Amino acid sequence: MSTVDELVQAIENGEAARAGEKARAALDEGADPTGLVDTLSVAMRAVGDRFGTGEIFLPELMLAARAMQSAVDVVQPALLASNAASKKVGVMVLGTVRGDVHEIGKDIAITMLRASGFEVYDLGRDVDPLDFVKRAEELRADIIGASALMTTTMPAQKELVDILVAKGLREKYHVILGGAPVTAEWVAEAGADSWGEDAAKAAKTLEEVMAGKRAGAGE
Ligand code: B12
Structure with a gap:
Protein backbone atom coordinates (compact mmCIF):
# COMPACT_ATOMS: atom_id res chain seq x y z
CA MET A 1 0.00 0.00 0.00
CA SER A 2 1.42 3.43 -0.92
CA THR A 3 1.87 6.15 1.70
CA VAL A 4 -0.96 8.17 0.13
CA ASP A 5 -3.26 5.12 0.33
CA GLU A 6 -2.28 4.74 3.99
CA LEU A 7 -3.09 8.41 4.53
CA VAL A 8 -6.54 7.99 2.97
CA GLN A 9 -7.09 4.93 5.13
CA ALA A 10 -6.09 6.86 8.27
CA ILE A 11 -8.70 9.51 7.43
CA GLU A 12 -11.38 6.94 6.75
CA ASN A 13 -10.57 5.25 10.08
CA GLY A 14 -10.50 8.58 11.93
CA GLU A 15 -6.89 8.17 13.11
CA ALA A 16 -5.71 11.76 13.53
CA ALA A 17 -2.12 11.12 14.69
CA ARG A 18 -1.54 8.56 11.93
CA ALA A 19 -3.06 10.88 9.31
CA GLY A 20 -0.62 13.62 10.33
CA GLU A 21 2.33 11.19 10.21
CA LYS A 22 1.34 9.81 6.81
CA ALA A 23 0.83 13.30 5.39
CA ARG A 24 4.34 14.22 6.53
CA ALA A 25 5.72 10.98 5.05
CA ALA A 26 3.93 11.57 1.72
CA LEU A 27 5.43 15.07 1.48
CA ASP A 28 8.88 13.69 2.37
CA GLU A 29 8.49 11.19 -0.48
CA GLY A 30 7.88 14.12 -2.82
CA ALA A 31 4.08 14.13 -3.12
CA ASP A 32 2.71 17.31 -4.70
CA PRO A 33 0.89 19.26 -1.93
CA THR A 34 -1.93 20.38 -4.25
CA GLY A 35 -2.53 16.83 -5.46
CA LEU A 36 -2.46 15.63 -1.87
CA VAL A 37 -5.16 18.12 -0.84
CA ASP A 38 -7.33 16.95 -3.75
CA THR A 39 -6.93 13.32 -2.69
CA LEU A 40 -7.78 14.20 0.91
CA SER A 41 -10.89 16.10 -0.19
CA VAL A 42 -12.12 13.11 -2.19
CA ALA A 43 -11.50 10.84 0.82
CA MET A 44 -13.45 13.18 3.12
CA ARG A 45 -16.38 13.32 0.71
CA ALA A 46 -16.42 9.52 0.53
CA VAL A 47 -16.64 9.42 4.33
CA GLY A 48 -19.51 11.92 4.07
CA ASP A 49 -21.33 9.68 1.62
CA ARG A 50 -21.04 6.77 4.05
CA PHE A 51 -22.50 9.03 6.76
CA GLY A 52 -25.28 10.02 4.35
CA THR A 53 -26.23 6.39 3.70
CA GLY A 54 -26.17 5.51 7.40
CA GLU A 55 -23.15 3.21 7.03
CA ILE A 56 -21.29 5.24 9.69
CA PHE A 57 -22.54 7.57 12.43
CA LEU A 58 -21.73 11.07 13.67
CA PRO A 59 -18.90 10.12 16.08
CA GLU A 60 -17.07 8.35 13.23
CA LEU A 61 -17.70 11.32 10.95
CA MET A 62 -16.23 13.64 13.56
CA LEU A 63 -13.16 11.45 14.03
CA ALA A 64 -12.62 11.39 10.25
CA ALA A 65 -12.99 15.19 10.13
CA ARG A 66 -10.39 15.54 12.88
CA ALA A 67 -8.01 13.22 11.03
CA MET A 68 -8.60 15.24 7.85
CA GLN A 69 -7.82 18.45 9.73
CA SER A 70 -4.58 17.03 11.14
CA ALA A 71 -3.43 16.01 7.63
CA VAL A 72 -4.40 19.42 6.21
CA ASP A 73 -2.43 21.15 9.00
CA VAL A 74 0.68 19.27 7.88
CA VAL A 75 0.16 19.91 4.16
CA GLN A 76 -0.74 23.62 4.47
CA PRO A 77 2.78 25.03 5.01
CA ALA A 78 4.11 22.92 2.13
CA LEU A 79 1.34 24.20 -0.12
CA LEU A 80 2.08 27.79 0.74
CA ALA A 81 5.84 27.29 0.29
CA SER A 82 5.42 25.50 -3.04
CA ASN A 83 3.55 28.42 -4.55
CA ALA A 84 5.10 31.31 -2.62
CA ALA A 85 3.66 34.22 -4.56
CA SER A 86 5.62 37.45 -4.58
CA LYS A 87 2.80 39.69 -5.72
CA LYS A 88 -0.50 40.44 -3.98
CA VAL A 89 -3.19 39.39 -6.45
C1 B12 B 1 -16.76 16.84 7.91
C2 B12 B 1 -18.24 17.01 8.03
C3 B12 B 1 -18.74 17.45 9.27
C4 B12 B 1 -17.83 17.85 10.41
C5 B12 B 1 -17.29 19.29 10.18
C6 B12 B 1 -15.91 19.51 10.80
C7 B12 B 1 -15.31 20.82 10.40
N1 B12 B 1 -14.47 21.33 11.28
O1 B12 B 1 -15.54 21.36 9.32
C8 B12 B 1 -18.82 17.76 11.62
C9 B12 B 1 -18.76 16.35 12.17
C10 B12 B 1 -18.62 18.76 12.76
C11 B12 B 1 -20.16 17.93 10.91
C12 B12 B 1 -21.30 18.36 11.54
C13 B12 B 1 -22.55 18.35 10.94
N2 B12 B 1 -22.85 17.92 9.70
CO1 B12 B 1 -21.53 17.50 8.37
N3 B12 B 1 -20.43 16.84 7.02
C14 B12 B 1 -19.14 16.70 6.95
C15 B12 B 1 -18.78 16.06 5.58
C16 B12 B 1 -18.55 14.56 5.83
C17 B12 B 1 -17.57 16.55 4.85
C18 B12 B 1 -17.47 18.04 4.64
C19 B12 B 1 -16.05 18.30 4.24
O2 B12 B 1 -15.24 18.71 5.05
N4 B12 B 1 -15.72 17.98 2.97
C20 B12 B 1 -14.35 18.06 2.44
C21 B12 B 1 -14.10 19.46 1.91
C22 B12 B 1 -12.66 19.55 1.44
O3 B12 B 1 -14.95 19.65 0.79
P1 B12 B 1 -15.88 20.94 0.65
O4 B12 B 1 -16.30 21.42 1.97
O5 B12 B 1 -16.89 20.68 -0.38
O6 B12 B 1 -14.85 22.06 0.12
C23 B12 B 1 -14.25 22.08 -1.14
C24 B12 B 1 -15.06 22.87 -2.18
O7 B12 B 1 -16.45 22.77 -1.98
C25 B12 B 1 -14.49 24.25 -2.09
N5 B12 B 1 -15.10 25.22 -1.16
C26 B12 B 1 -15.77 25.03 -0.01
N6 B12 B 1 -16.17 26.18 0.47
C27 B12 B 1 -15.74 27.16 -0.35
C28 B12 B 1 -15.90 28.53 -0.32
C29 B12 B 1 -15.36 29.33 -1.33
C30 B12 B 1 -15.55 30.79 -1.30
C31 B12 B 1 -14.65 28.71 -2.38
C32 B12 B 1 -14.05 29.53 -3.45
C33 B12 B 1 -14.48 27.32 -2.43
C34 B12 B 1 -15.04 26.55 -1.41
O8 B12 B 1 -13.14 24.08 -1.74
C35 B12 B 1 -12.98 22.88 -0.97
C36 B12 B 1 -11.71 22.19 -1.44
O9 B12 B 1 -11.74 21.92 -2.82
C37 B12 B 1 -20.07 16.36 4.75
C38 B12 B 1 -20.38 15.37 3.61
C39 B12 B 1 -20.11 15.90 2.25
N7 B12 B 1 -20.29 15.02 1.30
O10 B12 B 1 -19.81 17.06 2.01
C40 B12 B 1 -21.14 16.35 5.85
C41 B12 B 1 -22.44 17.13 5.66
C42 B12 B 1 -22.15 18.47 5.00
N8 B12 B 1 -22.88 17.32 7.04
C43 B12 B 1 -24.18 17.23 7.18
C44 B12 B 1 -24.87 17.39 8.40
C45 B12 B 1 -26.37 17.14 8.35
C46 B12 B 1 -24.21 17.79 9.57
C47 B12 B 1 -24.85 18.03 10.95
C48 B12 B 1 -26.18 18.77 10.96
C49 B12 B 1 -24.93 16.66 11.62
C50 B12 B 1 -25.74 16.56 12.88
N9 B12 B 1 -26.79 15.77 12.76
O11 B12 B 1 -25.41 17.19 13.88
C51 B12 B 1 -23.75 18.87 11.65
C52 B12 B 1 -23.87 20.35 11.27
C53 B12 B 1 -23.79 21.32 12.34
C54 B12 B 1 -23.87 22.73 11.77
N10 B12 B 1 -24.75 23.54 12.27
O12 B12 B 1 -23.13 23.10 10.86
C55 B12 B 1 -24.86 16.93 5.85
C56 B12 B 1 -25.60 18.15 5.26
C57 B12 B 1 -26.92 17.79 4.65
C58 B12 B 1 -27.64 19.00 4.13
N11 B12 B 1 -28.66 19.44 4.81
O13 B12 B 1 -27.30 19.54 3.13
C59 B12 B 1 -23.66 16.38 5.00
C60 B12 B 1 -23.80 16.61 3.49
C61 B12 B 1 -23.59 14.85 5.31
C62 B12 B 1 -24.75 14.05 4.76
N12 B12 B 1 -24.56 13.37 3.64
O14 B12 B 1 -25.80 14.02 5.34
N13 B12 B 1 -20.05 17.61 9.59
Whole structure:
Protein backbone atom coordinates (compact mmCIF):
# COMPACT_ATOMS: atom_id res chain seq x y z
CA MET A 1 0.00 0.00 0.00
CA SER A 2 1.42 3.43 -0.92
CA THR A 3 1.87 6.15 1.70
CA VAL A 4 -0.96 8.17 0.13
CA ASP A 5 -3.26 5.12 0.33
CA GLU A 6 -2.28 4.74 3.99
CA LEU A 7 -3.09 8.41 4.53
CA VAL A 8 -6.54 7.99 2.97
CA GLN A 9 -7.09 4.93 5.13
CA ALA A 10 -6.09 6.86 8.27
CA ILE A 11 -8.70 9.51 7.43
CA GLU A 12 -11.38 6.94 6.75
CA ASN A 13 -10.57 5.25 10.08
CA GLY A 14 -10.50 8.58 11.93
CA GLU A 15 -6.89 8.17 13.11
CA ALA A 16 -5.71 11.76 13.53
CA ALA A 17 -2.12 11.12 14.69
CA ARG A 18 -1.54 8.56 11.93
CA ALA A 19 -3.06 10.88 9.31
CA GLY A 20 -0.62 13.62 10.33
CA GLU A 21 2.33 11.19 10.21
CA LYS A 22 1.34 9.81 6.81
CA ALA A 23 0.83 13.30 5.39
CA ARG A 24 4.34 14.22 6.53
CA ALA A 25 5.72 10.98 5.05
CA ALA A 26 3.93 11.57 1.72
CA LEU A 27 5.43 15.07 1.48
CA ASP A 28 8.88 13.69 2.37
CA GLU A 29 8.49 11.19 -0.48
CA GLY A 30 7.88 14.12 -2.82
CA ALA A 31 4.08 14.13 -3.12
CA ASP A 32 2.71 17.31 -4.70
CA PRO A 33 0.89 19.26 -1.93
CA THR A 34 -1.93 20.38 -4.25
CA GLY A 35 -2.53 16.83 -5.46
CA LEU A 36 -2.46 15.63 -1.87
CA VAL A 37 -5.16 18.12 -0.84
CA ASP A 38 -7.33 16.95 -3.75
CA THR A 39 -6.93 13.32 -2.69
CA LEU A 40 -7.78 14.20 0.91
CA SER A 41 -10.89 16.10 -0.19
CA VAL A 42 -12.12 13.11 -2.19
CA ALA A 43 -11.50 10.84 0.82
CA MET A 44 -13.45 13.18 3.12
CA ARG A 45 -16.38 13.32 0.71
CA ALA A 46 -16.42 9.52 0.53
CA VAL A 47 -16.64 9.42 4.33
CA GLY A 48 -19.51 11.92 4.07
CA ASP A 49 -21.33 9.68 1.62
CA ARG A 50 -21.04 6.77 4.05
CA PHE A 51 -22.50 9.03 6.76
CA GLY A 52 -25.28 10.02 4.35
CA THR A 53 -26.23 6.39 3.70
CA GLY A 54 -26.17 5.51 7.40
CA GLU A 55 -23.15 3.21 7.03
CA ILE A 56 -21.29 5.24 9.69
CA PHE A 57 -22.54 7.57 12.43
CA LEU A 58 -21.73 11.07 13.67
CA PRO A 59 -18.90 10.12 16.08
CA GLU A 60 -17.07 8.35 13.23
CA LEU A 61 -17.70 11.32 10.95
CA MET A 62 -16.23 13.64 13.56
CA LEU A 63 -13.16 11.45 14.03
CA ALA A 64 -12.62 11.39 10.25
CA ALA A 65 -12.99 15.19 10.13
CA ARG A 66 -10.39 15.54 12.88
CA ALA A 67 -8.01 13.22 11.03
CA MET A 68 -8.60 15.24 7.85
CA GLN A 69 -7.82 18.45 9.73
CA SER A 70 -4.58 17.03 11.14
CA ALA A 71 -3.43 16.01 7.63
CA VAL A 72 -4.40 19.42 6.21
CA ASP A 73 -2.43 21.15 9.00
CA VAL A 74 0.68 19.27 7.88
CA VAL A 75 0.16 19.91 4.16
CA GLN A 76 -0.74 23.62 4.47
CA PRO A 77 2.78 25.03 5.01
CA ALA A 78 4.11 22.92 2.13
CA LEU A 79 1.34 24.20 -0.12
CA LEU A 80 2.08 27.79 0.74
CA ALA A 81 5.84 27.29 0.29
CA SER A 82 5.42 25.50 -3.04
CA ASN A 83 3.55 28.42 -4.55
CA ALA A 84 5.10 31.31 -2.62
CA ALA A 85 3.66 34.22 -4.56
CA SER A 86 5.62 37.45 -4.58
CA LYS A 87 2.80 39.69 -5.72
CA LYS A 88 -0.50 40.44 -3.98
CA VAL A 89 -3.19 39.39 -6.45
CA GLY A 90 -6.20 40.70 -4.54
CA VAL A 91 -7.83 41.05 -1.15
CA MET A 92 -10.55 38.66 -0.09
CA VAL A 93 -12.75 37.88 2.88
CA LEU A 94 -13.94 34.30 3.22
CA GLY A 95 -16.10 32.56 5.78
CA THR A 96 -18.70 29.87 6.37
CA VAL A 97 -22.23 31.23 6.53
CA ARG A 98 -24.56 31.57 9.50
CA GLY A 99 -25.74 28.34 11.07
CA ASP A 100 -23.00 26.30 9.45
CA VAL A 101 -19.92 25.02 11.31
CA HIS A 102 -18.27 23.14 8.42
CA GLU A 103 -14.87 24.67 7.83
CA ILE A 104 -12.54 22.08 6.36
CA GLY A 105 -13.37 23.12 2.78
CA LYS A 106 -13.19 26.80 3.65
CA ASP A 107 -9.77 26.31 5.22
CA ILE A 108 -8.50 24.44 2.17
CA ALA A 109 -9.85 27.18 -0.12
CA ILE A 110 -8.10 29.82 2.01
CA THR A 111 -4.78 27.97 1.89
CA MET A 112 -5.01 27.48 -1.86
CA LEU A 113 -5.92 31.13 -2.47
CA ARG A 114 -3.16 32.41 -0.19
CA ALA A 115 -0.75 30.16 -2.07
CA SER A 116 -1.91 31.87 -5.27
CA GLY A 117 -1.06 35.31 -3.87
CA PHE A 118 -4.41 36.46 -2.48
CA GLU A 119 -4.52 38.25 0.86
CA VAL A 120 -7.33 36.27 2.46
CA TYR A 121 -9.04 37.20 5.71
CA ASP A 122 -10.61 34.21 7.42
CA LEU A 123 -13.95 35.26 8.91
CA GLY A 124 -14.42 31.86 10.55
CA ARG A 125 -17.63 29.86 10.63
CA ASP A 126 -21.25 30.65 11.48
CA VAL A 127 -20.82 34.15 10.04
CA ASP A 128 -23.81 36.44 9.67
CA PRO A 129 -24.31 37.69 6.06
CA LEU A 130 -24.08 41.31 7.22
CA ASP A 131 -20.69 40.63 8.83
CA PHE A 132 -19.27 39.48 5.48
CA VAL A 133 -20.22 42.87 4.06
CA LYS A 134 -18.97 44.88 7.05
CA ARG A 135 -15.58 43.12 7.04
CA ALA A 136 -15.23 43.46 3.25
CA GLU A 137 -15.83 47.19 3.59
CA GLU A 138 -13.39 47.57 6.50
CA LEU A 139 -10.66 45.60 4.75
CA ARG A 140 -11.27 47.17 1.31
CA ALA A 141 -11.63 43.71 -0.15
CA ASP A 142 -12.05 42.92 -3.85
CA ILE A 143 -13.73 39.58 -3.34
CA ILE A 144 -16.21 38.06 -0.90
CA GLY A 145 -16.22 34.27 -0.58
CA ALA A 146 -18.94 32.37 1.25
CA SER A 147 -18.96 28.69 2.03
CA ALA A 148 -22.09 26.65 2.83
CA LEU A 149 -22.12 22.89 3.31
CA MET A 150 -25.78 22.37 3.99
CA THR A 151 -28.86 22.94 1.88
CA THR A 152 -30.37 24.59 4.97
CA THR A 153 -27.61 27.22 5.17
CA MET A 154 -27.26 28.01 1.44
CA PRO A 155 -29.98 30.73 1.63
CA ALA A 156 -27.58 32.80 3.77
CA GLN A 157 -25.31 33.02 0.70
CA LYS A 158 -28.16 34.66 -1.22
CA GLU A 159 -28.91 36.90 1.75
CA LEU A 160 -25.34 38.17 1.56
CA VAL A 161 -25.79 39.15 -2.09
CA ASP A 162 -29.16 40.75 -1.30
CA ILE A 163 -27.51 42.90 1.39
CA LEU A 164 -24.89 44.10 -1.10
CA VAL A 165 -27.65 45.04 -3.53
CA ALA A 166 -29.68 46.82 -0.83
CA LYS A 167 -26.63 48.83 0.23
CA GLY A 168 -25.74 49.79 -3.35
CA LEU A 169 -22.46 47.85 -3.04
CA ARG A 170 -23.13 44.97 -5.43
CA GLU A 171 -20.82 46.19 -8.22
CA LYS A 172 -17.96 46.75 -5.82
CA TYR A 173 -17.33 43.08 -5.04
CA HIS A 174 -16.86 39.83 -6.87
CA VAL A 175 -18.87 37.24 -4.93
CA ILE A 176 -17.82 33.61 -5.11
CA LEU A 177 -19.81 30.80 -3.51
CA GLY A 178 -18.49 27.39 -2.52
CA GLY A 179 -19.26 24.24 -0.60
CA ALA A 180 -20.35 20.78 -1.72
CA PRO A 181 -24.09 21.51 -2.30
CA VAL A 182 -23.41 24.69 -4.31
CA THR A 183 -23.95 24.45 -8.08
CA ALA A 184 -23.58 26.86 -11.00
CA GLU A 185 -27.40 27.12 -11.03
CA TRP A 186 -27.46 28.16 -7.38
CA VAL A 187 -24.75 30.76 -7.99
CA ALA A 188 -26.95 32.29 -10.70
CA GLU A 189 -30.09 32.09 -8.55
CA ALA A 190 -28.35 33.72 -5.60
CA GLY A 191 -27.09 36.52 -7.86
CA ALA A 192 -23.41 35.78 -7.12
CA ASP A 193 -20.57 35.98 -9.67
CA SER A 194 -18.76 32.67 -9.67
CA TRP A 195 -18.68 29.15 -8.38
CA GLY A 196 -15.79 27.84 -6.30
CA GLU A 197 -16.38 24.27 -7.38
CA ASP A 198 -13.10 23.31 -5.79
CA ALA A 199 -10.30 25.30 -4.25
CA ALA A 200 -7.88 24.96 -7.18
CA LYS A 201 -10.49 26.00 -9.77
CA ALA A 202 -11.55 28.90 -7.54
CA ALA A 203 -7.98 30.20 -7.39
CA LYS A 204 -7.73 30.10 -11.17
CA THR A 205 -11.11 31.80 -11.67
CA LEU A 206 -10.26 34.57 -9.20
CA GLU A 207 -6.82 35.17 -10.72
CA GLU A 208 -8.61 35.76 -14.04
CA VAL A 209 -11.16 38.04 -12.38
CA MET A 210 -8.40 40.16 -10.83
CA ALA A 211 -6.44 40.28 -14.09
CA GLY A 212 -9.61 41.56 -15.81
CA LYS A 213 -10.13 44.12 -13.04
CA ARG A 214 -6.55 45.41 -13.37
CA ALA A 215 -6.87 45.58 -17.16
CA GLY A 216 -10.14 47.53 -16.70
CA ALA A 217 -8.37 49.95 -14.35
CA GLY A 218 -5.67 50.47 -16.99
CA GLU A 219 -2.85 49.10 -14.80
C1 B12 B 1 -16.76 16.84 7.91
C2 B12 B 1 -18.24 17.01 8.03
C3 B12 B 1 -18.74 17.45 9.27
C4 B12 B 1 -17.83 17.85 10.41
C5 B12 B 1 -17.29 19.29 10.18
C6 B12 B 1 -15.91 19.51 10.80
C7 B12 B 1 -15.31 20.82 10.40
N1 B12 B 1 -14.47 21.33 11.28
O1 B12 B 1 -15.54 21.36 9.32
C8 B12 B 1 -18.82 17.76 11.62
C9 B12 B 1 -18.76 16.35 12.17
C10 B12 B 1 -18.62 18.76 12.76
C11 B12 B 1 -20.16 17.93 10.91
C12 B12 B 1 -21.30 18.36 11.54
C13 B12 B 1 -22.55 18.35 10.94
N2 B12 B 1 -22.85 17.92 9.70
CO1 B12 B 1 -21.53 17.50 8.37
N3 B12 B 1 -20.43 16.84 7.02
C14 B12 B 1 -19.14 16.70 6.95
C15 B12 B 1 -18.78 16.06 5.58
C16 B12 B 1 -18.55 14.56 5.83
C17 B12 B 1 -17.57 16.55 4.85
C18 B12 B 1 -17.47 18.04 4.64
C19 B12 B 1 -16.05 18.30 4.24
O2 B12 B 1 -15.24 18.71 5.05
N4 B12 B 1 -15.72 17.98 2.97
C20 B12 B 1 -14.35 18.06 2.44
C21 B12 B 1 -14.10 19.46 1.91
C22 B12 B 1 -12.66 19.55 1.44
O3 B12 B 1 -14.95 19.65 0.79
P1 B12 B 1 -15.88 20.94 0.65
O4 B12 B 1 -16.30 21.42 1.97
O5 B12 B 1 -16.89 20.68 -0.38
O6 B12 B 1 -14.85 22.06 0.12
C23 B12 B 1 -14.25 22.08 -1.14
C24 B12 B 1 -15.06 22.87 -2.18
O7 B12 B 1 -16.45 22.77 -1.98
C25 B12 B 1 -14.49 24.25 -2.09
N5 B12 B 1 -15.10 25.22 -1.16
C26 B12 B 1 -15.77 25.03 -0.01
N6 B12 B 1 -16.17 26.18 0.47
C27 B12 B 1 -15.74 27.16 -0.35
C28 B12 B 1 -15.90 28.53 -0.32
C29 B12 B 1 -15.36 29.33 -1.33
C30 B12 B 1 -15.55 30.79 -1.30
C31 B12 B 1 -14.65 28.71 -2.38
C32 B12 B 1 -14.05 29.53 -3.45
C33 B12 B 1 -14.48 27.32 -2.43
C34 B12 B 1 -15.04 26.55 -1.41
O8 B12 B 1 -13.14 24.08 -1.74
C35 B12 B 1 -12.98 22.88 -0.97
C36 B12 B 1 -11.71 22.19 -1.44
O9 B12 B 1 -11.74 21.92 -2.82
C37 B12 B 1 -20.07 16.36 4.75
C38 B12 B 1 -20.38 15.37 3.61
C39 B12 B 1 -20.11 15.90 2.25
N7 B12 B 1 -20.29 15.02 1.30
O10 B12 B 1 -19.81 17.06 2.01
C40 B12 B 1 -21.14 16.35 5.85
C41 B12 B 1 -22.44 17.13 5.66
C42 B12 B 1 -22.15 18.47 5.00
N8 B12 B 1 -22.88 17.32 7.04
C43 B12 B 1 -24.18 17.23 7.18
C44 B12 B 1 -24.87 17.39 8.40
C45 B12 B 1 -26.37 17.14 8.35
C46 B12 B 1 -24.21 17.79 9.57
C47 B12 B 1 -24.85 18.03 10.95
C48 B12 B 1 -26.18 18.77 10.96
C49 B12 B 1 -24.93 16.66 11.62
C50 B12 B 1 -25.74 16.56 12.88
N9 B12 B 1 -26.79 15.77 12.76
O11 B12 B 1 -25.41 17.19 13.88
C51 B12 B 1 -23.75 18.87 11.65
C52 B12 B 1 -23.87 20.35 11.27
C53 B12 B 1 -23.79 21.32 12.34
C54 B12 B 1 -23.87 22.73 11.77
N10 B12 B 1 -24.75 23.54 12.27
O12 B12 B 1 -23.13 23.10 10.86
C55 B12 B 1 -24.86 16.93 5.85
C56 B12 B 1 -25.60 18.15 5.26
C57 B12 B 1 -26.92 17.79 4.65
C58 B12 B 1 -27.64 19.00 4.13
N11 B12 B 1 -28.66 19.44 4.81
O13 B12 B 1 -27.30 19.54 3.13
C59 B12 B 1 -23.66 16.38 5.00
C60 B12 B 1 -23.80 16.61 3.49
C61 B12 B 1 -23.59 14.85 5.31
C62 B12 B 1 -24.75 14.05 4.76
N12 B12 B 1 -24.56 13.37 3.64
O14 B12 B 1 -25.80 14.02 5.34
N13 B12 B 1 -20.05 17.61 9.59
